[in-house]
Amino acid sequence: MRHMIQAIAAADGIAIGPALVLRQQEITLDRTPIPPIAAQWELDRFTGAVSSARRHLEGKLSAAQQATGRERAELVAVHLSILQDPLLEETIVRHIRDGGKNALCAIADGTQELVALFQALSDPYLRQRADDVGDVGRRILEHAAGVARVELNHLPADCILVARDLSPAETVSLDLGHTLGLVTELGGRTSHTAILARSLGLPAVVGAPDLLHRAEDGALLILDGGSGIVILDPTLQQLEQYRREQALRAQQRQTLDALHDLPAQLLGGPQIQLCANIASPAEVPAALQHGAEGVGLFRTEFLFMDANHLPTEEEQFSTYRAVAEGMGRHRPVTIRTLDVGGDKALPYFPMPKEENPFLGWRAIRICLDRPEILRTQLRAILRASAFGHLRVLYPMIISLDEVLAANALLNQCAQALRQENQPFDPELEVGVLVETPSAVLLADVLAAHVDFFSIGTNDLCQYILAVDRGNPYVAKLYDPLHPAVLRAIHAVVDAAHRAGRWVGVCGELGGDPQAVSLLAGLGVDGLSMAAPAIPQVKARLRDLSMADALALAQAALAAPDLAQVRRLLADT
Amino acid sequence: MVERTVHIADPVGLHARVANGLVQLAQGLPAEITLHAGEKRANAKSILSLLMLDLGQGSQVLLRAEGPDEAAALDAAADYLATARE
Numbered sequence: 001m002r003h004m005i006q007a008i009a010a011a012d013g014i015a016i017g018p019a020l021v022l023r024q025q026e027i028t029l030d031r032t033p034i035p036p037i038a039a040q041w042e043l044d045r046f047t048g049a050v051s052s053a054r055r056h057l058e059g060k061l062s063a064a065q066q067a068t069g070r071e072r073a074e075l076v077a078v079h080l081s082i083l084q085d086p087l088l089e090e091t092i093v094r095h096i097r098d099g100g101k102n103a104l105c106a107i108a109d110g111t112q113e114l115v116a117l118f119q120a121l122s123d124p125y126l127r128q129r130a131d132d133v134g135d136v137g138r139r140i141l142e143h144a145a146g147v148a149r150v151e152l153n154h155l156p157a158d159c160i161l162v163a164r165d166l167s168p169a170e171t172v173s174l175d176l177g178h179t180l181g182l183v184t185e186l187g188g189r190t191s192h193t194a195i196l197a198r199s200l201g202l203p204a205v206v207g208a209p210d211l212l213h214r215a216e217d218g219a220l221l222i223l224d225g226g227s228g229i230v231i232l233d234p235t236l237q238q239l240e241q242y243r244r245e246q247a248l249r250a251q252q253r254q255t256l257d258a259l260h261d262l263p264a265q266l267l268g269g270p271q272i273q274l275c276a277n278i279a280s281p282a283e284v285p286a287a288l289q290h291g292a293e294g295v296g297l298f299r300t301e302f303l304f305m306d307a308n309h310l311p312t313e314e315e316q317f318s319t320y321r322a323v324a325e326g327m328g329r330h331r332p333v334t335i336r337t338l339d340v341g342g343d344k345a346l347p348y349f350p351m352p353k354e355e356n357p358f359l360g361w362r363a364i365r366i367c368l369d370r371p372e373i374l375r376t377q378l379r380a381i382l383r384a385s386a387f388g389h390l391r392v393l394y395p396m397i398i399s400l401d402e403v404l405a406a407n408a409l410l411n412q413c414a415q416a417l418r419q420e421n422q423p424f425d426p427e428l429e430v431g432v433l434v435e436t437p438s439a440v441l442l443a444d445v446l447a448a449h450v451d452f453f454s455i456g457t458n459d460l461c462q463y464i465l466a467v468d469r470g471n472p473y474v475a476k477l478y479d480p481l482h483p484a485v486l487r488a489i490h491a492v493v494d495a496a497h498r499a500g501r502w503v504g505v506c507g508e509l510g511g512d513p514q515a516v517s518l519l520a521g522l523g524v525d526g527l528s529m530a531a532p533a534i535p536q537v538k539a540r541l542r543d544l545s546m547a548d549a550l551a552l553a554q555a556a557l558a559a560p561d562l563a564q565v566r567r568l569l570a571d572t
Numbered sequence: 573m574v575e576r577t578v579h580i581a582d583p584v585g586l587h588a589r590v591a592n593g594l595v596q597l598a599q600g601l602p603a604e605i606t607l608h609a610g611e612k613r614a615n616a617k618s619i620l621s622l623l624m625l626d627l628g629q630g631s632q633v634l635l636r637a638e639g640p641d642e643a644a645a646l647d648a649a650a651d652y653l654a655t656a657r658e
Contacts, residue, residue: 078588081595081619088620114620123628125587132588133620309587312657 002233005208009228010194013203014246015181016239020159021217025147029108033100042096045103049144054083082136088114103144111137125348128308155179160223162215171196181223183230185211188470199276199283201532205230256535260291264538266520269546273526274534277506281319284326287531291538294332296454296528297393297506298323300377301340309348310373316380324388332389334454335381336433337374339363339395358468363396368405378413385425393431393454398438403449435459440488443495453496454528457507461485480509481565486518486556493523504528513540514569520544521553548572573638578650582657585628590656595619597652603639605649616649
């Protein structure tokens with residue numbers, strides 16, 4: 001059915017290809033009771049489905065064991081045990097024999113019976129295991145009904161994924177060799193799918209309601225990630241138009257790729273360090289491919305969110321080490337300590353229901369109240385620092401005492417590791433993520449106790465302008481080019497440089513080619529952004545003279561309003 | 573039949589990974605191993621019944637082994653629970 005949908009632009013790029021619709025296959029259950037003589041046949045059907053599912057999971061297990069995901073392998077191992085659990089078998093057999101049900105009904109009902117038992121448990125982590133029981137039951141049902149499930153990490157051919165939503169776990173495990181683009185019914189520009197798609201350079205559109213009803217599996221789709229447009233069953237004319245656009249962009253990319261090994265050096269001016277923002281080791285190859293000189297922000301939340309328990313020191317260490325080694329000793333990797341809060345809840349860690357999660361118990365506040373959590377993370381970071389060039393970044397700092405407390409913990413961890421004879425980088429640098437007005441105003445005080453600053457313009461802009469960018473009534477007020485935000489950036493750079501400290505920008509503003517001239521003029525030492533944005537930013541900087549950058553910055557700092565700032569940028 | 577009360581060492585209690593380890597261990601032993609907590613009973617070869625014991629932080633459980641080589645089986649299971657961690 002020909003259709004053009006205008007949804008939310010999540011990640012730039014054009015994708016043209018067949019849709020792979022991730023739809024939960026409806027399996028119809030025939031509730032007609034079975035005669036007793038049919039019971040054996042239904043039992044055989046059940047055991048056959050379990051064998052088939054077992055073979056499939058065993059294949060997944062060995063694949064997972066060969067890949068780097070120890071975590072994933074263990075999850076599959078648990079599912080295999082559930083699959084072969086005598087209690088599961090007993091339950092489903094009972095539904096066939098005593099309940100007079102056919103195999104499909106017995107599997108569905110038996111699973112539901114066990115799921116209900118799990119949902120009644122008192123331990124919240126164990127309650128969540130109901131999902132695992134449900135998943136295994138669903139798998140047996142699919143094998144019994146002869147229905148295939150799509151495995152995202154091994155796609156059959158190039159396609160555009162169409163789904164209701166993609167969990168962080170699914171997005172990270174995507175078969176990137178075959179995924180042309182993503183489109184989901186749910187999600188917004190700052191949702192996990194969008195952020196990851198941007199850093200992988202995968203065109204993506206989100207917030208396309210009713211999509212699953214309209215999209216046909218295998219039908220041709222055009223995705224324009226930059227405009228949020230999805231075209232189902234395009235005309236020949238539309239296809240030609242978008243193919244031409246695709247070719248044009250590929251050519252532009254080639255020109256930019258030629259800059260790969262060149263520095264982001266201003267004309268007659270300083271070099272600015274361009275780094276990538278990442279959320280998982282999977283993004284390291286893309287970062288290197290786009291010429292990242294380091295990782296300016298490694299968001300560690302996925303380790304905590306994509307898990308059913310607090311990640312252990314070993315698990316964290318192996319992830320941080322993978323990134324450290326992947327980027328190499330000459331490319332610094334800045335790891336931000338745990339930054340979760342009421343809006344990014346963890347299933348295994350009870351967090352209070354807050355009226356104002358952005359002004360609430362989050363990030364460094366949780367870590368300092370629960371030092372075991374921070375200690376585990378810092379130990380993992382310290383141990384990983386022996387394998388590359390790491391830096392630590394504390395989020396949401398508002399006071400000096402937070403920095404001192406965190407540093408004290410870091411020193412204790414270093415001491416302990418020394419006594420355990422575990423190597424780490426003694427020069428490990430520590431920084432503050434400047435994202436609160438308090439940190440801006442106290443920048444001079446904080447600068448004396450850390451090695452560098454990184455300015456998180458996204459949250460800084462929200463707090464300074466008192467705007468929730470996710471609130472549709474006021475989202476239009478959110479703009480990091482607002483003079484108040486620019487003056488804040490200037491104050492932080494000034495305080496940092498007076499104390500001889502490095503200062504970078506890691507918010508979205510840093511990857512905006514329009515804004516980088518301004519940031520260069522403000523004296524920022526580094527910019528960190530989604531990897532695909534690096535080449536264009538580099539091209540912009542190499543074409544900029546320091547004199548022009550300084551003049552632009554001065555004029556912007558004197559601008560009375562946003563309109564004036566935009567006029568100044570438009571003139572460049 | 574031999575039995576012993578053991579303290580589950582893992583501070584989070586008996587969770588999936590550790591439970592799975594116990595299942596693998598029990599499957600290799602000839603004796604029948606069961607766990608008892610209050611009214612509930614679990615077969616050490618059944619991960620679901622182990623998880624449904626709902627053993628959270630700081631739990632104690634009665635471990636029972638019955639059959640060939642039961643003493644050795646009890647020791648193995650008890651040692652495992654005393655040292656395993658998520």
